[in-house]
Amino acid sequence: MSTEQNTVDVTKSANYPDPITNKDLMKSWVRWWWANEVPHTYDRMVAPSFLFGLMPTLRKLYKNEDDLKEAYQRHMLFFNTQAIWGGGTLTGIATSLEESRAKAIAEGREEEAPSVDMINNTKVGLMGALAGIGDAIDSGTVQYIFIAIALPWATQGSAWGALFPFICFGLATFIYGYFFTKMGYGLGRNAAKELLAGSKVKTAIDALSVLGLFMMGILAGSYVKVYTGLKFTISEKEFVIQDILNSILPGLLPLLTVLAVYLYFDKKGFNITKGMVYLTVTLVILSAIGIL
């Protein structure tokens, strides 16, 4: 880029980045959302999907073929995050950083542009924290709130038991994922800070946690079935242990089972497979010898 061109209006030149519109953000979001786990590999994780999402945007920004190739390659570097909270927000942030970089390069002030390192570090620095929230909220809470509501319909043989959680979860996450993309673009690097520490998001997470735990309580009460078949006969009077337990506190054994597993995860570390093996073995032994 020569200095004469700078004195003319550089923003009118053919090499100047096209403006990024909401349509572009939606396009990148949909492409990332769609590719997400398809090309998951061991060495790059979901980086190819991230590049797949940004491709049309990068092409609008970098009119110089070499800059474009560099941009494509830097988004192929190792990257792994959750699709909605991590992928949505970071697609927006990366778009905003790439736009500033492309503009700065086109205006010939490359030293002021967000550096390649800064773009990479922002992605890598935020992907883990955002994925942590995303896994807990989306797959861990929102998904199971919908499933908890629909499960009784499935138990009664209705197709809505499957359709309701699928449609609701798909729609909800798509919509707020796009919201995160737009927020990421609008706020740039500050977006993640806003998301991780912002009071609105914290409030939403708290409310979802309350609802999630509440629905787990309802499910535990209706579907965890642990009961004892033990009975004793003392001086010709029969004592059925389960009846005695029911008269003390209905639902005691299922609750103890849930709490035992919960405490196991709390004290011994969160290992689902181990928890599953121990619980299954315990249940098999207790039911085989007739205690349960």
Next chain:
Amino acid sequence: MEHLTVAQALLIAIWVALVESRILGYATLTLRFSPLMTGLMVGVITGQVAEAMIITAAIQLIYMGAVAPGGALPSEPAIAAAIAVPVALLGDLSPQEAVAIAVPVGLLGSYLYQFRFFLNTFVTRLMDKYAAEANDKGLVISIMVIPAIISFCLFIPLVFIALYFGAPVIADFVNAISGGRVLHVLEIVGGGLAALGIAVIMHVIGKKSLLIFFFLAYFMSVNFATLKINTVTYAIFGCILAGMYVLFTSKNTNQ
């Protein structure tokens, strides 16, 4: 139903490949983490929707905790349902017996899913090459088309063989060994394993001070069982409580 037809087994196998290749976007998350939609598909394909849903509901209970922190799922509920539901329909098995089939199948399925990552890794070189050339068409092929084809080649034949040849055998086998004590053990394990998933989600939500809402809901559902309150109503109670919690706690911080 005596056995699955070729078309039925093939359709179920294609559905599994659609889910496990993740080619339907992030919507495949629930499809993969929950057996419900796969169970429904099996029901539609075999013409026994109601029976399939009842069996799948029992399988869903043991997979309540499928949340895959960091991407690794210890079991593949969709694959588990794709095999266990048809087997249960073929053998006229109880939902508990279906659960007993689902558990080992789901574990095997998770290895298959990881094998997919391994196979995809070979395509990375191609992706790098096209990225360096800024070749959009090449990138679409290497990022989307080839990994999808890999998954289809991996899942369709295996699931088809398991269903077409394996399902009747498993159904007969389970019918032969179960009954009496074995059925009782399966019933207890199926009913008790639901505790695992619920505990997993409680742990993932991870806010100990909020566990009182779990206890409240637990005793509500146990003690109001005879009132037959449906879960939508309970979800409304839950939303109101969540709203109240936010209302009260935000007031405190304003003062």
